[in-house]
Amino acid sequence: MTWFTEHFSDVLTLTGKHIYLAGVPLVLGLIIAIPLGWLAKRYKVLYPPLIIGTGLLYTIPSLALFILMPVLIGTRILDPINVVVAMTIYTVALLVRTVADGLGAVPESVNQSATAMGFNRVRRLFMVELPLAVPVISAGMRVAAVSNVSIVSVAAIIGVPQLGSLFTDGFRRNFADPIVVGILACILLAVTFDLVIIGVTRLITPWQRVRRAA
Amino acid sequence: MNAVLSWLSDTAHWSGEDGIPDRILEHLAYSLVAVLIAAAIAIPLGLFIGHTGRGRFAVVNAVGAARAIPSLGLLFIAVLILGPRLGGDAAFIVPCEIVLVVLAIPPILAGAYSGVEEVDPAARDAAKGMGMRGFEVLTQVELPCALPLIFSGLRSGTLQVVATATIAATAGLGGLGRFLIDGLAVRDFGQMAGGAVLVALLALAVDVVFAVVQRYAVPRGLTGRFGTRRAAGPPVTPEPALQATP
Numbered sequence: 359m360t361w362f363t364e365h366f367s368d369v370l371t372l373t374g375k376h377i378y379l380a381g382v383p384l385v386l387g388l389i390i391a392i393p394l395g396w397l398a399k400r401y402k403v404l405y406p407p408l409i410i411g412t413g414l415l416y417t418i419p420s421l422a423l424f425i426l427m428p429v430l431i432g433t434r435i436l437d438p439i440n441v442v443v444a445m446t447i448y449t450v451a452l453l454v455r456t457v458a459d460g461l462g463a464v465p466e467s468v469n470q471s472a473t474a475m476g477f478n479r480v481r482r483l484f485m486v487e488l489p490l491a492v493p494v495i496s497a498g499m500r501v502a503a504v505s506n507v508s509i510v511s512v513a514a515i516i517g518v519p520q521l522g523s524l525f526t527d528g529f530r531r532n533f534a535d536p537i538v539v540g541i542l543a544c545i546l547l548a549v550t551f552d553l554v555i556i557g558v559t560r561l562i563t564p565w566q567r568v569r570r571a572a
Numbered sequence: 573m574n575a576v577l578s579w580l581s582d583t584a585h586w587s588g589e590d591g592i593p594d595r596i597l598e599h600l601a602y603s604l605v606a607v608l609i610a611a612a613i614a615i616p617l618g619l620f621i622g623h624t625g626r627g628r629f630a631v632v633n634a635v636g637a638a639r640a641i642p643s644l645g646l647l648f649i650a651v652l653i654l655g656p657r658l659g660g661d662a663a664f665i666v667p668c669e670i671v672l673v674v675l676a677i678p679p680i681l682a683g684a685y686s687g688v689e690e691v692d693p694a695a696r697d698a699a700k701g702m703g704m705r706g707f708e709v710l711t712q713v714e715l716p717c718a719l720p721l722i723f724s725g726l727r728s729g730t731l732q733v734v735a736t737a738t739i740a741a742t743a744g745l746g747g748l749g750r751f752l753i754d755g756l757a758v759r760d761f762g763q764m765a766g767g768a769v770l771v772a773l774l775a776l777a778v779d780v781v782f783a784v785v786q787r788y789a790v791p792r793g794l795t796g797r798f799g800t801r802r803a804a805g806p807p808v809t810p811e812p813a814l815q816a817t818p
Contacts, residue, residue: 417779419735420818421752422768429573429765448818504639505817511642515742516756522644529648529743537652541645548640 361535369524373543376520379441379513380506380551386442387449387502388495394450395457396483409455416451420512423447441513448509449502456498460491493566496559503551507544521547575762576769585766590750596774599747602665602740603733603778606672610729614677615722618684622718623710625689631681638678639817643736647671651743664744668737675736676729679816683725687718716791723786727779732816734775748774775818 362369398408427433427440464487472486488495511522524540527533560567579585586592621627650667658666691714699713741749751767754760 414776414779416818417731417775418772418818419738419775421735421738421749422771422775423818425752425756425764425768426772429576435761501639504636508640508642508817511644512739514644515739515753522642525642525645525648526742529652532652534649534652537645537649541642541649544642544645545637545640 361533362539365536365539369521369539369543372519372521372523373547375438376507376510376522376544376547379438379510379518379520380445380503380547383442383445383449384499384503384506384551386446387453388499390446390450391453391457392488394454396461398454398458399461405458409458412451412454415447420444420448420509421515424513424516424518436517438518440516441510441518445506445510449506452502452505453495453498456495457491460494460498461487463494464490489563492559492563496555499555500552503555504548507548507551511540511544576765579760579762579766580769592751592770595746595748595750596770599734599737599749599771599774602669602672602737602745602747603730606669606733606737607676607726607730609669610673610676610680610733611726613673614680614725614729615684618681618722618725619688619710619715619718621681622685622688623706623714628685628689631685635678635682638675643671643675643732643817644739644742646674647736647740647743664740668740668743668745672733672736672740675816676733679728679732680722680725683721683723683728684718687721687725688714690721691717719790720786723782723790727782727786728816730778730782731775731818734771734778735816735818738771 394408394412398405423444424440425435427444428435428437431440431443433439468486468490469482472482477486510520511525513520514522514524514526521540521543524536524543528536528540588594621631647668650671651664654667654670655663688710695713695717696709699709704712737745737747738749738752741747741753748767748771751763752771755762755764755767
């Protein structure tokens with residue numbers, strides 16, 4: 359415990375880096391997954407290859423992907439960008455299916471009403487289909503967010519500083535305190551990400567609350 | 573890129589005690605042991621929970637929470653605490669195996685209970701109507717119907733184990749992770765990235781094997797291989813909630 363109070367500011371700095379490395383890919387991944395998910399839903403032929411393809415990306419172990427990133431995108435081995443890109447790949451892999459299924463769950467009658475009201479395809483997607491798919495997409499985002507926080511810590515092995523550095527430091531010095539603090543901080547961060555996503559989802563789907571109250 | 577290819581194509585790396593084939597077998601052995609132990613615990617437990625509905629709330633939350641635990645930290649703390657009490661090779665093999673089992677249980681458990689839970693209630697009622705007892709309903713109706721999701725869970729769990737076994741090389745475990753960690757230690761990028769390619773290929777191979785086994789192990793009535801009914805959902809990827817962390 360004394361270790362924690364003495365190194366509080368270090369832990370805070372590492373937490374900041376962890377938030378960046380896990381959070382930015384979450385947003386980028388969502389932005390990339392929406393058009394891909396829409397394609398998979400709109401064109402049935404594309405569904406299996408997109409879902410299986412992204413699923414295969416998700417099978418690549420994180421340490422291997424982190425190490426291969428410089429070969430694939432030509433960066434330096436210690437560049438944090440490697441981690442951001444790798445995490446974005448994982449996020450996309452999880453979310454494409456979520457987005458496709460979320461859009462697919464929008465009732466056909468609602469889509470037809472929107473078309474009848476004069477919505478073109480793009481407006482219908484952004485103003486009708488995506489908002490209605492938010493609860494499903496949000497569930498996928500929560501899984502991705504929690505996984506991201508956990509996976510990012512592996513990047514400490516290749517020397518990218520974040521909360522995982524507490525694990526490698528503690529292990530090297532045969533000292534459990536930093537490892538325990540790191541594990542707790544990771545769990546706390548994952549819970550925070552989860553709560554933020556739940557909060558945002560509630561904010562942008564006011565009709566869900568009305569329905570529940572009624 | 574060239575460094576990677578030359579490391580991979582060097583015949584010296586493909587033989588001997590610490591050669592690539594040995595490391596692959598080692599990696600598979602560690603993974604297999606962990607998955608078998610985890611499955612022996614999680615599948616019966618999952619079937620019980622799915623069948624009776626008992627303890628469901630606790631398990632659903634535990635499975636979700638387990639995802640948040642960083643595997644690297646768990647590995648290190650296990651080796652630090654258990655290692656000194658074991659000594660020798662067991663000092664890191666046993667704690668690593670324990671962590672691999674612990675990490676494989678949640679996805680396998682989730683697959684088993686959600687598989688049983690999602691069995692068509694009509695099928696369950698028909699079985700009861702035919703006079704089957706609870707245990708017969710479980711083994712003859714619910715279990716076969718739950719197979720697709722049980723396989724999804726096993727597959728997620730296995731991939732998680734293969735990935736975590738790679739990381740476990742930092743804690744002294746053998747397997748393909750050794751190339752990544754040893755290469756990193758001496759700044760041999762060819763060895764590191766070559767090892768990473770092998771790990772990725774191994775994971776993909778395991779995934780493909782699972783997809784094939786699943787296709788033939790699941791009763792034909794469920795997969796739509798009769799050709800008339802469409803299979804529910806895509807055949808390969810488990811749904812996000814069942815996915816483990818790579």
